[in-house]
Amino acid sequence: MKKMKRLLSAVLAAMTLTVSVPFVKADAKTYSGTIKCSGSTALLPIVKQAAEDFMKANPKVSIQVTGGGSGTGIKNVQDGVVDIGNSDVFAPEGSGLVDHQIAVIPFLFIVNPSVQVNNLTKQQLADIFSGKITNWKEVGGNDQKITVIMRQASSGTRMTVQQLVMGSEQFTTNAIVQDSNGSVKATVARTPGAIGYVDLAYVDKTVKALKYEGVDCTLDNVKNGKYKLVSIGHMYTKGQPSELVKAFINYVQSSTFQNRVLPFYKFAPVNTSITKQVSKIKLTTSTNKATNVKPSSALRKSTKRK
Amino acid sequence: MEQSARYVVRRKERTSIVNSIVDNSMKYLLLLCALLTVFIVASIIVYVSKNGINVFKEITVEGFFTSDYWSPDEGEFGILAFWRGTLILTLLAITIGGALGVLCAIYMSKFAPKKIREVMKFAIDIFVGIPSVVYGFIGLTVIVPLIREVFPDSTGFGFLPAAIILSIMILPTVISISEASISSVDKSYEEASYALGATKVQTVFSVVLPSALPGIITAIILAMARALGETMAVQMVIGNTPQVVNSLLEPTITLTTGIVMDMGSCEFGSTWSNALFMMATVLLMVSILLILIIRLIQRRQVS
Numbered sequence: 386m387k388k389m390k391r392l393l394s395a396v397l398a399a400m401t402l403t404v405s406v407p408f409v410k411a412d413a414k415t416y417s418g419t420i421k422c423s424g425s426t427a428l429l430p431i432v433k434q435a436a437e438d439f440m441k442a443n444p445k446v447s448i449q450v451t452g453g454g455s456g457t458g459i460k461n462v463q464d465g466v467v468d469i470g471n472s473d474v475f476a477p478e479g480s481g482l483v484d485h486q487i488a489v490i491p492f493l494f495i496v497n498p499s500v501q502v503n504n505l506t507k508q509q510l511a512d513i514f515s516g517k518i519t520n521w522k523e524v525g526g527n528d529q530k531i532t533v534i535m536r537q538a539s540s541g542t543r544m545t546v547q548q549l550v551m552g553s554e555q556f557t558t559n560a561i562v563q564d565s566n567g568s569v570k571a572t573v574a575r576t577p578g579a580i581g582y583v584d585l586a587y588v589d590k591t592v593k594a595l596k597y598e599g600v601d602c603t604l605d606n607v608k609n610g611k612y613k614l615v616s617i618g619h620m621y622t623k624g625q626p627s628e629l630v631k632a633f634i635n636y637v638q639s640s641t642f643q644n645r646v647l648p649f650y651k652f653a654p655v656n657t658s659i660t661k662q663v664s665k666i667k668l669t670t671s672t673n674k675a676t677n678v679k680p681s682s683a684l685r686k687s688t689k690r691k
Numbered sequence: 692m693e694q695s696a697r698y699v700v701r702r703k704e705r706t707s708i709v710n711s712i713v714d715n716s717m718k719y720l721l722l723l724c725a726l727l728t729v730f731i732v733a734s735i736i737v738y739v740s741k742n743g744i745n746v747f748k749e750i751t752v753e754g755f756f757t758s759d760y761w762s763p764d765e766g767e768f769g770i771l772a773f774w775r776g777t778l779i780l781t782l783l784a785i786t787i788g789g790a791l792g793v794l795c796a797i798y799m800s801k802f803a804p805k806k807i808r809e810v811m812k813f814a815i816d817i818f819v820g821i822p823s824v825v826y827g828f829i830g831l832t833v834i835v836p837l838i839r840e841v842f843p844d845s846t847g848f849g850f851l852p853a854a855i856i857l858s859i860m861i862l863p864t865v866i867s868i869s870e871a872s873i874s875s876v877d878k879s880y881e882e883a884s885y886a887l888g889a890t891k892v893q894t895v896f897s898v899v900l901p902s903a904l905p906g907i908i909t910a911i912i913l914a915m916a917r918a919l920g921e922t923m924a925v926q927m928v929i930g931n932t933p934q935v936v937n938s939l940l941e942p943t944i945t946l947t948t949g950i951v952m953d954m955g956s957c958e959f960g961s962t963w964s965n966a967l968f969m970m971a972t973v974l975l976m977v978s979i980l981l982i983l984i985i986r987l988i989q990r991r992q993v994s
Binding site: 453456460532541559572 | 729749750751754755757758759760762764766767769785806831832835836839843846847848924926927930931932933934941942951953955956957958959960963
């Protein structure tokens, strides 16, 4: 349903745009050729929208957009399989990819409507998601067991939560793991005492949105910098993009697209002050070995070669 | 006259040449199709295991299989929780679904009136057609909340809902193969048993069932292969947490759900992705083993 609504608003957005905006042909040049993009499913709707707009303005251009996840996008663009790799996490250091930031994706913590709490601080969230706090009464709610719902380890949002909220704390293992925003929301909606995190676009009436450090997650609060929980949407290219690819990225980064299309998808425009604070979130690969050994892991058997 | 006779002979020659060309090319085309199938299967096995083996460049073989410590961020890849989850879940599903299915098959082939048997056969055909995502959805919306109501301390996710869903999913496999095997037991065995004064229940359980045993075992093993590979339905209700649990009501994970959770978004070629390929290799090897066992049973039956 939510998706249908988003689709509808997307179509409406596209229609209003085509009517009201004298299109992308600002430099009066018509492009031709093919652009292939793959990657992040979170960014898929806006990239598709941008592709449609761009193809309408440049009929000789064909843009193919597919999903696959951030890791796939980065891998594909490195291999030269696609021209643009979409990702909602930063590419690993030394990948040699050129970063074009295209959107700020706000996300927030949601709870089951049965939960009485309205606001949680960073510390409280870290304690809940690391398993130190297991009952809602410890954070001012009613006497109810907390059920933690998380995304899978390769999720970009999960990496961002690790960085912005958890710090050096590790996620608890006693949690239910779901592999998409949609299923996290559905599970939180159905499980009494549940808490999870989703992108802003997925929040609806079946779940209760929490304030973070007293601030509501709204696009305005993201824009004015009060709300801190965001991840960054990127388009990666291998080396400097070709003229055509550059023109497409320019359109996505144009103020028309940033200020008029992104809000329909509950994304905020790119703004350097926000992007700086999250700039250290990297796609985790086994190459970044952790230096700090947690007490719990000391008891466990390592899988690594001695 | 002479000329036309020569013509006929030549035409006959020509058709036989054309025929042999068609015959031969058809033969090679069919051979090509057969070879292609074998080639596809072989290349899947090679591709998956080749990628999988790369994981042992960074991870010890022993650590990979015996450690319960799965934390890709830290470069730790122990799959104990995964294969243990698959093993326990498969055994649970086979115990529940296997017992139910075999009893159902006995009723259908030996006790049910013809009309009821027809209705049941039709119902089982429908069973086979239900997509696994539908089972998963029913699990998530009906069974998980139900379990939470019965056991208020639990989250409702874990082995129990997954085993219930899986045992329902394997029922058609168990029932249809066991039923066929029970029905095909020679009638003279039954008659001999009745002649010795045995009751119907005695006859079915001590004469018919033992004779149908190879077929029933085949049914159970095929159902095991199905349970082992089921992903979607299990993923929706098991909780997908890489932890070793000793309770049916705590979230845990299996090999298939572990693969599907991260395969799409972890970087191809990384140790992480190779570890997932190795998990797939383990599944593949177990499936091949199960198929070999079925072959063995069938061969013994023939001889």
